[in-house]
Amino acid sequence: xxxxxxxxxxxxxxxxxxxxxxxxxxxxxxxxxxxxxxxxxxxxxxxxxxxxxxxxxxxxxxxxxxxxxxxxxxxxxxxxxxxxxxxxxxxxxxxxxxxxxxxxxxxxxxxxxxxxxxxxxxxxxxxxxxxxxxxxxxxxxxxxxxxxxxxxxxxxxxxxxxxxxxxxxxxxxxxxxxxxxxxxxxxxxxxxxxxxxxxxxxxxxxxxxxxxxxxxxxxxxxxxxxxxxxxxxxxxxxxxxxxxxxxxxxxxxxxxxxxxxxxxxxxxxxxxxxxxxxxxxxxxxxxxxxxxxxxxxxxxxxxxxxxxxxxxxxxxxxxxxxxxxxxxxxxxxxxxxxxxxxxxxxxxxxxxxxxxxxxxxxxxxxxxxxxxxxxxxxxxxxxxxxxxxxxxxxxxxxxxxxxxxxxxxxxxxxxxxxxxxxxxxxxxxxxxxxxxxxxxxxxxxxxxxxxxxxxxxxxxxxxxxxxxxxxxxxxxxxxxxxxxxxxxxxxxxxxxxxxxxxxxxxxxxxxxxxxxxxxxxxxxxxxxxxxxxxxxx
Ligand code: TEU
Numbered sequence: 001x002x003x004x005x006x007x008x009x010x011x012x013x014x015x016x017x018x019x020x021x022x023x024x025x026x027x028x029x030x031x032x033x034x035x036x037x038x039x040x041x042x043x044x045x046x047x048x049x050x051x052x053x054x055x056x057x058x059x060x061x062x063x064x065x066x067x068x069x070x071x072x073x074x075x076x077x078x079x080x081x082x083x084x085x086x087x088x089x090x091x092x093x094x095x096x097x098x099x100x101x102x103x104x105x106x107x108x109x110x111x112x113x114x115x116x117x118x119x120x121x122x123x124x125x126x127x128x129x130x131x132x133x134x135x136x137x138x139x140x141x142x143x144x145x146x147x148x149x150x151x152x153x154x155x156x157x158x159x160x161x162x163x164x165x166x167x168x169x170x171x172x173x174x175x176x177x178x179x180x181x182x183x184x185x186x187x188x189x190x191x192x193x194x195x196x197x198x199x200x201x202x203x204x205x206x207x208x209x210x211x212x213x214x215x216x217x218x219x220x221x222x223x224x225x226x227x228x229x230x231x232x233x234x235x236x237x238x239x240x241x242x243x244x245x246x247x248x249x250x251x252x253x254x255x256x257x258x259x260x261x262x263x264x265x266x267x268x269x270x271x272x273x274x275x276x277x278x279x280x281x282x283x284x285x286x287x288x289x290x291x292x293x294x295x296x297x298x299x300x301x302x303x304x305x306x307x308x309x310x311x312x313x314x315x316x317x318x319x320x321x322x323x324x325x326x327x328x329x330x331x332x333x334x335x336x337x338x339x340x341x342x343x344x345x346x347x348x349x350x351x352x353x354x355x356x357x358x359x360x361x362x363x364x365x366x367x368x369x370x371x372x373x374x375x376x377x378x379x380x381x382x383x384x385x386x387x388x389x390x391x392x393x394x395x396x397x398x399x400x401x402x403x404x405x406x407x408x409x410x411x412x413x414x415x416x417x418x419x420x421x422x423x424x425x426x427x428x429x430x431x432x433x434x435x436x437x438x439x440x441x442x443x444x445x446x447x448x449x450x451x452x453x454x455x456x457x458x459x460x461x462x463x464x465x466x467x468x469x470x471x472x473x474x475x476x477x478x479x480x481x482x483x484x485x486x487x488x489x490x491x492x493x494x495x496x497x498x499x500x501x502x503x504x505x506x507x508x509x510x511x512x513x514x515x516x517x518x519x520x521x522x523x524x525x526x527x528x529x530x531x532x533x534x535x536x537x
Contacts, residue, residue: 007266009462010047014366016333019404022417031077045452048095050199060168065106069186086194095196102183103205104169127170128162140214142242147390174207197266207245252290266292268327282321293325304342307476311468329364337401340375347530354532357455358490360466372444375400376426406433460485489535493527501525508535
């Protein structure tokens with residue numbers, strides 16, 4: 001069904017294709033596997049899926065290093081499989097968002113091979129090349145998010161090239177209009193194949209300062225703008241000149257115009273910035289002429305989101321980005337699963353989901369989150385993530401949230417594959433498998449379904465305004481309001497002890513069937529640990 005506003009308030013389910021479902025017995029998930037599981041995804045009641053990269057890639061960053069933007073990696077299938085995936089998803093009422101990694105390519109991309117071959121080839125200026133300083137050291141002090149200098153010496157071209165992530169992820173030079181046009185053509189290629197939108201990787205890294213001005217050190221007490229783990233010893237720099245350049249906004253306007261040539265397309269831009277994130281989100285979504293929404297990192301940090309923190313983020317968001325639309329997430333393929341990150345038991349996981357489903361904004365749910373999965377332990381011997389290999393053991397990398405999806409309780413591989421999976425199946429995930437929870441009306445899985453439906457049935461939860469009433473560490477209450485719709489009052493006890501919340505005056509009728517318990521005496525709601533209360537009026 002046509003709806004240009006479908007993304008506003010949508011629930012988006014993130015699929016990490018390597019770990020969702022293997023269909024050809026190589027231990028790695030693939031597109032056919034996803035197709036097979038789409039009815040399950042649809043049964044969750046989500047609006048859309050976001051699929052992490054499946055393009056041709058040497059997989060040094062597991063697909064975030066693309067060597068051909070216009071094809072599917074053989075490991076994941078073929079373009080034909082992708083077309084079938086889109087068709088099946090649309091039949092089931094699911095929109096499909098793909099993950100475009102435009103800031104950098106793989107060093108195996110034909111563009112880079114040509115660019116590095118000489119200083120005067122047609123693509124010589126497609127990446128960011130610079131001479132060494134007279135003493136042979138890199139052109140400036142810019143640091144890579146994944147550790148070390150952001151510059152790598154290329155023995156073929158005898159110059160340094162810029163890489164904000166791995167050495168094998170050279171940064172494209174967005175100052176070159178041919179680069180911009182080629183990337184827009186890539187987006188067009190996928191729009192023509194029928195995708196409904198994009199998750200755009202690291203949009204704040206698109207442009208760099210042409211003058212290559214060095215970055216300042218962080219001031220004492222200043223937080224690094226990246227969410228790189230604190231143990232990252234390279235985490236001491238303020239990325240003033242290699243990120244968030246003003247030209248990013250112009251490119252995003254071009255990207256938006258392209259999307260607007262098609263119907264019902266939406267993009268969510270990833271702005272990995274824990275310091276200026278909300279302000280940047282405001283710029284990147286301003287005036288409905290750039291991104292539709294930005295992916296917020298505010299609830300992805302180790303810092304627990306108690307009532308005060310949530311209300312602080314909402315307040316800053318309203319101040320700094322009043323017209324902007326956010327996409328919230330608690331978990332994704334880059335961070336520790338939130339059940340472990342915030343040390344939440346099942347009741348707390350449920351309470352947090354209820355919060356996510358009632359916040360103003362869109363929301364992402366990461367595969368396995370709906371099962372209440374915890375972070376898996378992956379030993380150094382089994383570790384795949386290059387980021388984790390770099391900083392082990394202080395930072396164990398991102399594999400603990402990327403282990404295979406448990407479909408059935410049968411070991412050793414829980415229905416994910418019939419061979420050795422690329423990352424081990426976490427044994428503690430097996431009792432939480434889809435099959436184990438499916439028939440139990442009280443399972444976390446069915447709780448997720450119920451809460452997603454609760455949101456989906458009420459326009460005010462997806463699109464209404466939000467007004468915080470009370471916010472302490474333990475208790476958060478707010479109302480959601482929208483013209484022509486009943487208001488909803490929401491109260492959460494985010495603590496492990498009973499708390500009291502206050503209902504404002506009005507003809508509030510409790511919403512039944514959300515799976516929470518509480519005791520109401522007039523305007524006073526007693527909430528047992530990790531319980532929520534909802535009323536309509
Ligand atoms: O992540 C961008 C990003 O900001 C990460 O560096 C993040 O800070 C880190 O992973 C947290 O642990 C995107 C993708 O989501 C990530 O998977 C890629 O590795 C990265 O871009 C490079 O493409």
